[in-house]
Amino acid sequence: MESMSSIRSEIEDHLSSSGYTLTTFGHLSGMNRGSLSAILHGTPPKPIAIRQLDIITETLGYPEGWFYHLYLDECFAGTKVSRRRLEPYLIRCAELNKEECLKAAIVRLLETPKPIGILFDIGEKLYQKGRIAESALFHEAVAEMEKDSHSERLAISQYRLFMGKQGPDAEENWKAVIRFEPFRKRLPENHQLDALLKLANVCFTLHKWKEVEKYSDELRALAQAVYREQLRRKVREKSCEVLDTERHLVVYYGQGYLLKTVALQKQDLYDKAKKYVTGYADLSWFENLNEIGWMEVKKFKVWARANAYTLEMLTGNIDILPDYCQFLQDHPEEILPGLLTIVESANKYGFYADPVIEQCSQVIQKLNNQNPIEVDRHYSYRYQLSIYHFRKNQYIEGIAHILVALKLAYLQNNDRDVIQSVTLFEAYRAHASEQQKREYQLLMEEIRSKEKGYPTVGRRYHFA
Template sequence: MRVVNRSLRVEIEDQMKLHGYNLNQVAELTGINVGNLSMALNGVSRAMTIRQLDALARVFGKVPGWLYELYTEECISEEKLSRPRLIPYLVRCAEVGRNDCIEPVISKILDNPKNVSVIFPVAEKLFQKAKYKESARFYQLVVDNVKDSFSEMLAMSHYRLFLIAQGTDAETNWKSVIQFEPFRKRLPENHQPAALLKLAKVCYSLEKWNEVERFAEELIELSSILNELKALEELVIERHLVYYLGMGHLFKGIALEKNGLYEEAKKVVQDYSDLEWFLRPVDEAGRKDVESFKVFAKANLYTLEVLMGNDGVVDEYAEYLENLNQVNEILSGLTTILKAANIYGFCVDQVLERFSWSIKRFTMFDNDLINSGRHLWFRYHKAVYEFTNGRMNEGIDDTICCLSLAKKMNRHEDFVRCVSLFEKHRGQASMQQIKHYQSIVIRGEMQEK
């Protein structure tokens, strides 16, 4: 009976014997330099890398993660940790699902709290590989173990967790805003513009208009300051600064509009209608952004005119949306037109008919942070419009659609609003519509329990 005394090198040597391979053959099959392979297997001045172990696993026909439980001897000794080996090892463990290997290693790393600096680059490498769920685990370890509240590493970990958390669940999104917000100004400057824009977008999706305005104003101020600093030092950011300046004005204008401050919103729209003056340095990406904001400004001026009761621009606005031919902009525009129609008594039947094909495509946005909320409000305003015009069947269908979206996004106030709207018109609903409605409401009650 064989004595169980496993080690990395013994296991590899056993596999070489089993397959009848000598050192030169293994080196040729793995692509590893024979000298390096010899030193790694003999433990002479060179430890084995995780890439070499993976290459050996492929040659021996083993599954990814083979012998990872033994690899820790290459990374951790009684005297010290080897960062160059630990970081890629933990990344690979996360990628192949060897969670059983991660826990004991993390425990040893955190015997000394200063070693949390080993964990952060693991999280970053996973994040860059779009392994978001896997990276969140390591970012959370940083958050739980870094005690310096002004640490950039801590701020970045909060930022990444905020980004990872985003979806269509309203409660989760708001919780992530609350957790990240105190750290936004402690990020490295090159990350701050994108972070402020993301905060504004999430709060937009949650209809937190005061917060949208606050983050938008911060973004405008930061963009202006960074633009001045760029004359002294080139700052590498995700997009041209003109994009962030424009988005700051755009979201500020939207926040003012949503709070009913239409004249103030018009002034802000003018601020981003022509941003040529801000282009420094001049590049193609910046010019494209400037042209995009000209389009946004024209659309949003139509929006404000319609919301102020000017029905004379409705057809012109509809033609503009049709020529623009962008489904997300059509969704936003039709939502505004229907809202105004319900307030002022416009007839917009011809507009709905004109965009009937586009309306069928709005379901494509149901997993989108911003447009899923727009789709919900489009259905709500359309339901109210249909009821007002005596089209009960269409109104009930739109109400049920709105109710389903609110349930999916965990938006309780909107859900209650839709329930109230349905109950008001229950008497005109068909048996099939009532059953559909009840299935959504009952499913929601069971989930809450």
């Protein structure tokens, strides 16, 4: 560990080698000469604020954070911590991606008598500033150090870690769900609403329909309880305190019904699912709706119509297809889930819908495959569309779509979907063109190389 004078010695050496006196450097940097003298020569020396260090660094012409590896001693005096200096320093370290400085600070904090509160507070400040990866270092330390399993800080830290783990990798997402799930009910209500919605959405992309049901039931119950309490308080105290949540309360209420609908639909429990559509079809009765709230109510109204069409199609009511197509034209954001419903119903009930598929194909081509739910729907659409073409003996077209589905499954690291796609391809391999067989072989080599943990020999493959 550097001594307390090392950062001052370093600064003085650089001032001397650059030919600066305190007076000339003070004029150049805009810092008071007396302050510089107190910092460098005081007995004891005056602590350096991180902003002052940044000014010194900039004036000397060095990159930002040049002296940061020496600054940590400014923040500690034995086992005492100067949060006034430590917190700005760590936020700047995060902004400059100085991970080693952050890790060193955590080690020093763990040597102090009560480090968990400071670790948690810094983690929260970094998280709120969008420094998710850096905040995880501090939340992970809290998760490891906190002995009280019912601690609110522990639950929030686990929630932050769960949120930071979300990405395109299905396996990693499921691991994150398993780790966080036991802590969800220990969160404050505002975080709990957000957490239940996120858990349900993640499980949606993983096709864990029983889990989607469970979290949507919990979300619906909590949103209703919060809403009733707000109404009681409004009557009793003539005030309406709003929880600090990411979304308007009506979103959690409506999503509790919507996600329940989808979970039941995916389990072929169509009649039960229809009962929940009415729960979010018209939420205009919801009190305390602001402009954002009213926009959300309008969205739920559209989604309810879309899901009502979906359930009718999946139960064999093909007569509504013209109305459904008009609905999709009026609401192009619903085209992907709508086409999936139409193609799935066509495969289930033996009809064809070529004009609809052709009309909407351009929208599907423009998908950016960024949103996990959108990627999941895109995969399901391609998989169902391949079956649709095989029914028509259009083997080349069917295989082309199953190859796209296989790429999407691989990008999500979704073993179930990869196996499903491979099985379907192998069933129709004899009908594949030589080019399609080569493309399939390259995909399988890429998948196998990832499983074995080493790069493919001699070449790299990239998917469009």
